[in-house]
Amino acid sequence: MIWFLVLIFSLYAFLIVSLAIGFYKVDEFTETIETNSTSFSVVIPFRNEAKNLPALLKSISELNYPKELVEFILIDDDSTDNSVDIISGFQNNIQIIKNSRISNSPKKDAITTAISIAKNNWIITTDADCILPENWLKIFDNFIQKTNPKMVVAPVNYKVKNNFLEQFQLLDFMSMQGTTIGGFGIHFPFLCNGANLAYKKEEFLKLNGFKGNNNIASGDDIFLFEKFIKSDKNCVGYLKSKEAIVTTFPVKNWTDLINQRTRWAAKTGNFSSLKVKLIGLLVLFTNFLVVYYLWIESIELLFVPFVVKMSIDLFLFLPTIKFFNQKSSFFKWYVLASLLYPFFSLYVVFKSFFFRYNWKGRRFKK
Known part of the structure; x- marks a missing residue:
């Protein structure tokens, strides 16, 4: 399992750092x-x-x-x-x-x-x-x-x-x-x-x-x-x-948030680009590994994947929040949000595949 963990996080780090470099390359x-x-x-x-x-x-x-x-x-x-x-x-x-x-x-x-x-x-x-x-x-x-x-x-x-x-x-x-x-x-x-x-x-x-x-x-x-x-x-x-x-x-309650994100996730399987689908799978596996080690695996590696992912994400987060002027409250919530996000994202993906969702008073299927 360790080799798989290293492989996935290496690919994830390459993706995020590449996107961060790309962010700077787009001139204002x-x-x-x-x-x-x-x-x-x-x-x-x-x-x-x-x-x-x-x-x-x-x-x-x-x-x-x-x-x-x-x-x-x-x-x-x-x-x-x-x-x-x-x-x-x-x-x-x-x-x-x-x-x-x-x-x-x-x-x-x-x-x-x-x-x-x-x-x-x-x-x-x-x-x-x-x-x-x-x-x-x-x-x-x-x-x-x-x-x-x-x-x-x-x-x-x-x-x-x-x-x-x-x-x-x-x-x-x-x-x-x-x-x-x-x-x-x-x-x-x-x-x-x-x-x-x-x-x-x-x-x-x-x-x-x-x-x-x-x-x-x-x-x-x-x-x-x-x-x-x-x-x-x-x-x-x-x-x-x-x-x-x-x-x-943003929406004002967790139920609406889950329905909104489920609506967004429901379309990803229909993307035409194989590369985009592979990126989606890479992010999914990365979040899965964080959940796996936080929830199931041995205490020795309990927080390692979480800390590594949270650190990698900063490469893209920092220039983004600066451009959008969202720096003031970022670090106050970053650790807690990063801890919840892998669980949240896996649940949303699961829900998007197997359940209907509600939006604007209507019920939709995938």
């Missing part, structure tokens, strides 16, 4: 172009988001971008609260439409419905529980003018309180954000987040949108991202800019 985008020229259709699906919509709408009203170059399409996915009324009372360039359900994925249907009526060639998606930075569209426009991409992946941050549940989610989410940026830096992009994602409408239609994966409830971002990468990896860029960071919020 700071260029400014005075003339705005990109026309955006901002697409935002929502379902029962009455609590979050006021903050989103306020951030929309404060965006620093010419109004004639942007339209907002909000798609009501069968809300049962007063979400529609809240949006209707907001005076801005916002169009509310009803979702047209045709598949097992409500969110993919909502985005497809919006794109079918979008006036502009650049689609940019975010979520109804997000807050948009003032220069969000301006920095996207500058990046598009400078690099001429077909898809742009951009950063997402959490706004958290100083309690264990939310700090645990933050550390988990920061690991995904760091991995996303690092992947671009080593020329192997394999993650993105639909809360901050832009792409050309003409390319979306050329690649047949979500066709081929709309039987999977989640993955409106990653499967489309895979299509763009397969079509032309060089056409997909990462916008590493603090001005582009969209902020969202």
Whole structure:
């Protein structure tokens, strides 16, 4: 067993250090172009988001971008609260439409419905529980003018309180954000987040949108991202800019967290890239070994895998939390969160394979 432990942790260390180097290789985008020229259709699906919509709408009203170059399409996915009324009372360039359900994925249907009526060639998606930075569209426009991409992946941050549940989610989410940026830096992009994602409408239609994966409830971002990468990896860029960071919020209880992460994990088996699947297996085995030695194995090696993994993870965590300005509470919760995470991740993977999950008042299977 020891040889297997050494092999897995050596591979894991190589992966994390490579991603950390990749993180530094992605330069922050700071260029400014005075003339705005990109026309955006901002697409935002929502379902029962009455609590979050006021903050989103306020951030929309404060965006620093010419109004004639942007339209907002909000798609009501069968809300049962007063979400529609809240949006209707907001005076801005916002169009509310009803979702047209045709598949097992409500969110993919909502985005497809919006794109079918979008006036502009650049689609940019975010979520109804997000807050948009003032220069969000301006920095996207500058990046598009400078690099001429077909898809742009951009950063997402959490706004958290100083309690264990939310700090645990933050550390988990920061690991995904760091991995996303690092992947671009080593020329192997394999993650993105639909809360901050832009792409050309003409390319979306050329690649047949979500066709081929709309039987999977989640993955409106990653499967489309895979299509763009397969079509032309060089056409997909990462916008590493603090001005582009969209902020969202963690869930408020452990049940919702498990359901959310189960929803995310349920799509991983459908990734098209063998390399990405192998990375997933490597992380799974690493977490399994930590649990095995903490729970089952001899006292002599009790904490060794845990301490080693926690130390390795710092290589990627430290630059990530610095970029996202999350340093203040990081070390207070890091050890405890690192101790729980392997157990949590194994449980989520197990649940994603064998059980249904609930999300937004609906029940889904893998």
